[in-house]
Structure formats: structure tokens, C-alpha cells
Amino acid sequence: MGTPNWANRTIFTGDNLYVMRGMNSESVDLIYADPPFNSNRNYSAPVGSKAAGASFKDTWTLSDLDEAWHNQILDTDESLYHVINASRYSHGEGMMSYLCMMGVRLLEMRRVLKPTGSIYLHCDPYASHYLKLVMDAVFGVEHYLNEISWKRTVPKNDYIQGAMNWPRMRDIILHYRASPTYKGFNQPFAPMSKESADKHYGKVDPETGKRYQLTSLTAPGAGTRGHPEYELLGVTRFWRYNEQKMQKLLEEGRIVQTAPGRVPRYKRYLDESKGVAIGDSWNDIPAVQGRANERVGYPTQKPLALLERIIKASSNEGDTVLDPFAGCATTCVAAAQLDREWVGIDLSPKAVELVNVRLQDTLGSLYHHAFVTARADIPQRTDLADVKPFITQKQWLYGAQDGYCKGCREHFAVQNLTIDHIIPRAKGGTDHVENLQLLCGHCNSLKGDRPMEYLMARLAASNGYVQRYA
Numbered sequence: 264m265g266t267p268n269w270a271n272r273t274i275f276t277g278d279n280l281y282v283m284r285g286m287n288s289e290s291v292d293l294i295y296a297d298p299p300f301n302s303n304r305n306y307s308a309p310v311g312s313k314a315a316g317a318s319f320k321d322t323w324t325l326s327d328l329d330e331a332w333h334n335q336i337l338d339t340d341e342s343l344y345h346v347i348n349a350s351r352y353s354h355g356e357g358m359m360s361y362l363c364m365m366g367v368r369l370l371e372m373r374r375v376l377k378p379t380g381s382i383y384l385h386c387d388p389y390a391s392h393y394l395k396l397v398m399d400a401v402f403g404v405e406h407y408l409n410e411i412s413w414k415r416t417v418p419k420n421d422y423i424q425g426a427m428n429w430p431r432m433r434d435i436i437l438h439y440r441a442s443p444t445y446k447g448f449n450q451p452f453a454p455m456s457k458e459s460a461d462k463h464y465g466k467v468d469p470e471t472g473k474r475y476q477l478t479s480l481t482a483p484g485a486g487t488r489g490h491p492e493y494e495l496l497g498v499t500r501f502w503r504y505n506e507q508k509m510q511k512l513l514e515e516g517r518i519v520q521t522a523p524g525r526v527p528r529y530k531r532y533l534d535e536s537k538g539v540a541i542g543d544s545w546n547d548i549p550a551v552q553g554r555a556n557e558r559v560g561y562p563t564q565k566p567l568a569l570l571e572r573i574i575k576a577s578s579n580e581g582d583t584v585l586d587p588f589a590g591c592a593t594t595c596v597a598a599a600q601l602d603r604e605w606v607g608i609d610l611s612p613k614a615v616e617l618v619n620v621r622l623q624d625t626l627g628s629l630y631h632h633a634f635v636t637a638r639a640d641i642p643q644r645t646d647l648a649d650v651k652p653f654i655t656q657k658q659w660l661y662g663a664q665d666g667y668c669k670g671c672r673e674h675f676a677v678q679n680l681t682i683d684h685i686i687p688r689a690k691g692g693t694d695h696v697e698n699l700q701l702l703c704g705h706c707n708s709l710k711g712d713r714p715m716e717y718l719m720a721r722l723a724a725s726n727g728y729v730q731r732y733a
């Protein structure tokens with residue numbers, strides 16, 4: 264597993280695609296991602312323009328960007344490509360372009376997540392079913408864990424009168440593990456309601472006054488599987504615990520026989536109960552209210568309690584939490600309070616400002632001026648094996664590409680092809696062979712030090728380019 268190539272408690276200001284590309288593989292334990300979503304295509308305007316950088320503005324249109332990502336996805340993950348493509352037919356171009364934006368970023372999230380870790384993707388029901396297909400393609404359907412429904416609002420009055428449909432009150436949070444070596448989670452419990460306690464723990468111990476319930480001490484087949492003699496006798500229920508434990512319970516007075524001839528039962532005290540296991544329907548965490556203390560005026564701010572629940576359940580102290588769409592840094596604040604290491608990324612410099620203000624408020628004297636590291640550069644990966652000399656790589660690439668230019672797909676002699684960084688070094692790219700390719704002189708000068716998306720979009724726009732992706 265990798266180690267982070269950034270300081271604990273760093274906020275990057277920039278496009279998370281490029282920042283994540285510069286992050287070491289398998290270096291975070293938990294990801295919480297709460298991307299923006301708008302039903303119209305405008306959503307990606309800030310993504311597109313900021314992602315591309317000022318120098319790209321004149322030549323890049325939104326559809327160029329989408330198409331370049333779409334092609335890049337086809338090159339890396341075919342099932343993801345087909346899922347995204349399908350959304351174009353069932354929903355439309357807007358959804359497809361949104362899923363392209365998410366797809367390339369989720370591929371990076373998969374890479375930086377440790378095999379023992381998991382990811383939560385926060386979405387709303389408008390896109391959650393599409394994002395679930397995308398997550399299935401990226402993380403694997405066998406790694407799907409939960410679709411959590413978070414009730415974030417109550418029906419508004421004007422909704423109730425003359426409404427055409429059921430009021431929409433919830434968000435969806437998809438939870439996937441990275442691999443079968445996932446380390447599991449810490450089941451949280453909610454306190455038992457008074458009604459439940461009264462209903463289930465109705466008995467009172469006369470000596471201690473403690474409330475308890477009587478539960479079964481037997482279970483079908485428990486502990487005795489593989490004893491065919493019992494099956495022959497028609498015995499189907501067995502003591503739940505082994506002999507030693509039964510003896511101990513008996514001595515502690517925890518086994519009760521309510522009447523002669525009755526099956527003995529187990530005395531379970533209310534004050535020993537962990538409460539009620541919290542399931543996949545969360546109705547107990549209100550959205551950030553107008554006058555709440557934690558409110559910073561960020562329209563999509565999520566409540567600290569929501570992030571606390573996720574972080575506590577799916578990480579341990581000292582683990583690293585990543586939020587690639589940090590917003591007003593709710594995840595970072597919750598992680599800091601829970602003694603986790605953390606890293607956040609946001610396009611807007613607001614995140615840095617807010618995380619400092621919020622941490623100062625919540626941590627008090629534990630906070631100091633160097634507590635948070637603010638960066639606006641792209642980290643350089645440090646986890647790649649030694650880089651081979653370019654001359655060796657060139658021969659190897661020439662063979663791997665069968666002598667074709669990766670841009671225009673024309674055939675060239677080896678001396679007419681030059682080595683190019685697929686992802687430029689300034690955007691998190693490395694000198695490692697997996698980030699290198701051969702381009703002809705024309706393609707190389709067209710691309711310059713821009714990402715591959717740019718070249719593909721430029722070539723697609725020019726007539727000489729034969730569309731490879733029909």
C-alpha cells in the first residue's frame with residue numbers, strides 16, 4: 264500500500280482531476296465525495312474552464328472536453344464507457360457529459376484508495392441511479408455495499424397542497440469498498456427510544472431495580488453442526504453457547520427458568536444494550552439549518568453530524584480521509600475532530616479560508632497558524648518505480664504502439680516519433696512509461712504541454728482525423 268505524498272491536513276485549490284493524478288496510489292483509507300450536480304449543462308462550465316486553465320479557454324468548448332474524456336474512458340475502462348454512453352440515450356447529452364466528468368475522476372479515486380478502504384458518493388435521486396451504474400463499472404458490482412438514504416428535509420407546505428408527486432426529501436449516498444480485503448466498518452448504534460425500551464425491556468429486577476428482557480438461549484443448529492446423531496434424533500434446536508459459557512451464565516444468575524419444565528431463558532439487561540443498529544435509512548440527521556452554529560453560508564454545506572457518522576463508521580484514528588469536492592471543508596473539520604488525517608481538494612479557494620475559520624472555532628487552542636497546509640500546485644507522485652532512460656522507453660513504446668502515432672494514428676519510422684507525456688508533468692503526470700507515448704512531430708507540436716484530451720479534441724475538430732470512436 265502507498266503512503267501520502269502530501270502533508271497531513273492539506274487543502275489543494277485546483278481541479279481534483281489533476282490533483283488526484285499527482286497523488287500516490289493506494290494512499291487514502293476513506294473517500295467522501297459530494298460533487299456538484301445541476302440538471303442543465305451549465306454545471307460543467309466552471310469545471311471545464313478551470314480544469315483547462317486560462318490558456319485553453321479560446322479553443323476548448325464544453326463538448327470538446329466531454330468528448331476527450333469520453334475517449335479517454337474508452338481507452339481505460341470499456342465497461343464505464345458503455346455505461347456512460349447508455350445515459351446519452353435514456354437521459355440525454357447533459358447526463359452523459361456529467362457522467363464523463365465524474366467517470367474520469369472516479370477512476371482516479373479508485374487508484375488512490377487503499378484496497379482496505381471504501382468510498383461514499385453523495386448524490387441526489389436525479390442522478391443516483393446513473394451514478395450507481397458508473398460506480399458498478401469503476402469499483403465493481405461485487406464491491407457495492409450500500410445505498411444510504413439520507414432524509415435531509417421535511418415536505419414544504421406548498422408542496423403538500425396540489426402536489427403532483429411525492430415530496431422529495433432525501434439524498435442518496437452510495438457506499439463501495441475498494442476490494443475484497445476491505446477492513447470492514449464500525450457498526451454505529453442509536454440510543455433506544457423510550458417506547459422501544461418500555462416495550463422490550465418490561466421486566467424489573469427486584470433486587471437491583473435494573474430493567475431486563477428474557478431472550479432465547481437456543482438457536483437452530485447452533486454450535487452442533489456436523490453431529491449427525493442429533494439429526495437422527497430429530498433434535499433441531501441447540502444451546503446458543505458452549506458448555507463453559509452456559510456454566511458461567513448460570514453462576515452469574517443470568518439464566519432464568521420461569522416455570523418448571525419451561526426452557527430456560529437468558530436475562531439481558533437494558534443498560535447493557537448497545538442501542539439500535541443504524542441501518543441504511545438515516546432520518547435522524549437534520550440538514551444545516553438557517554441559524555445553526557456550524558452554518559457558514561455555503562449553499563451545499565453538509566452537516567458535521569453526517570460526516571462524523573461516515574468517518575467514525577468507516578475509518579479509525581490515524582487513517583487518512585480524502586474529500587475531493589471539499590466545499591466548505593465539512594469533511595476536513597469532522598476528520599480533524601475525530602483524529603483522522605485528512606486532505607481536501609476544491610476548485611474554489613474558499614475551502615482553504617473556511618477550513619481555517621472553522622477549525623479555529625472548533626479546535627480552539629489546539630489550532631495554530633501552521634495547522635493547515637494550503638497548496639495550489641499539483642503534487643508529484645513518489646510511488647513509481649525507478650524511471651528507465653527515455654531511449655529504452657522509446658524502443659519499448661514503438662513496439663507497443665506498432666509504430667503508429669498515438670494522436671493521428673499514422674505510421675512513422677521510429678526516428679520520426681517523439682516521446683510525449685500523456686498527462687503533462689504540470690498536471691500530475693510522471694516520467695514513468697505508463698504516462699508516456701510516441702507522437703509524430705505534427706501531433707506533438709499541436710499538443711504542446713497540454714493534456715491528451717486537448718490533442719484528441721483538436722484532432723477531432725480537424726478534417727484530417729479519422730474518427731476512431733464511432
Ligand SMILES: C[S@@+](CC[C@H](N)C(=O)[O-])C[C@H]1O[C@@H](n2cnc3c(N)ncnc32)[C@H](O)[C@@H]1O
Pocket residue numbers: 277278279280297298299300310561563564565566587588589590591592593594608609610611
Ligand atoms: C456540493 S459541494 C460540496 C459541499 C461539501 N460537502 C460541504 O459540506 O461543504 C461541491 C464542491 O465541489 C467543488 N468542485 C466542483 N468541481 C470540482 C473539481 N473538478 N475539482 C475540485 N472541486 C470541484 C465546488 O467548488 C463545490 O465547492
Ligand SMILES: [Zn+2]
Pocket residue numbers: 668669670671672673702703704705706707
Ligand atoms: Zn500524429
